[in-house]
Amino acid sequence: MGVLALQGDVREHARMLEHLGAQVTPVRRPAQLGEVDGLVIPGGESTVIDRLARLTGLREPLREAIAGGLPVLGTCAGLILLAARLRDGGPGQETFGGLDVTVRRNAFGRQTESFETDLVVPALEGPGADGPPVRAAFIRAPLIEEIGPAAELLAALPDGRAVAARQGRVLGLAFHPESTGETRFHELFLQVVRES
Numbered sequence: 001m002g003v004l005a006l007q008g009d010v011r012e013h014a015r016m017l018e019h020l021g022a023q024v025t026p027v028r029r030p031a032q033l034g035e036v037d038g039l040v041i042p043g044g045e046s047t048v049i050d051r052l053a054r055l056t057g058l059r060e061p062l063r064e065a066i067a068g069g070l071p072v073l074g075t076c077a078g079l080i081l082l083a084a085r086l087r088d089g090g091p092g093q094e095t096f097g098g099l100d101v102t103v104r105r106n107a108f109g110r111q112t113e114s115f116e117t118d119l120v121v122p123a124l125e126g127p128g129a130d131g132p133p134v135r136a137a138f139i140r141a142p143l144i145e146e147i148g149p150a151a152e153l154l155a156a157l158p159d160g161r162a163v164a165a166r167q168g169r170v171l172g173l174a175f176h177p178e179s180t181g182e183t184r185f186h187e188l189f190l191q192v193v194r195e196s
């Protein structure tokens with residue numbers, strides 16, 4: 001498993017993936033994209049990750065890899081970078097695409113308005129239904145304002161607003177499961193990788 005290691009909470013994702021039995025490679029150069037079966041794009045600052053992806057020459061190969069079916073899990077800034085359409089992006093900010101959603105960056109306000117809440121996650125029902133609630137941390141988080149026909153809802157706030165979506169092998173979460181010790185999204189992602 002690769003973790004895009006340009007900026008953000010790379011170490012937390014690497015630790016969780018290793019805990020789940022995966023072998024982890026930090027991805028910083030285009031050639032490393034060919035060495036991984038799946039990629040996590042961590043939370044952090046999407047404008048910085050976007051800029052560093054151009055500087056390192058990763059942007060175009062990564063776009064192509066995602067379009068070509070590389071499984072990708074993006075959290076928070078990672079969700080922003082996967083969005084097909086972005087609102088309130090930074091000056092000149094672009095995304096890699098891959099997820100047919102419209103995302104509003106910083107939709108919940110400033111860092112001090114960060115919060116934790118339980119989520120409604122239809123995809124984790126079944127085994128997860130009798131399990132503990134899905135607890136998620138929102139840190140200067142984005143919101144999914146529209147889900148296009150190619151994508152589906154993965155998780156919502158109790159009021160129904162969408163905070164995670166999936167399009168085939170591409171999963172985007174507005175929150176940080178890795179910071180509350182919530183392993184089920186990473187497990188779901190590893191299952192997607194195994195099936196691909």
Ligand code: GLN
Pocket residue numbers: 042043044045046047075076077078080105106139140141142
């Ligand atoms: N607000 C950040 C951005 O625009 C995302 C915050 C996060 O990843 N926790 O990229």
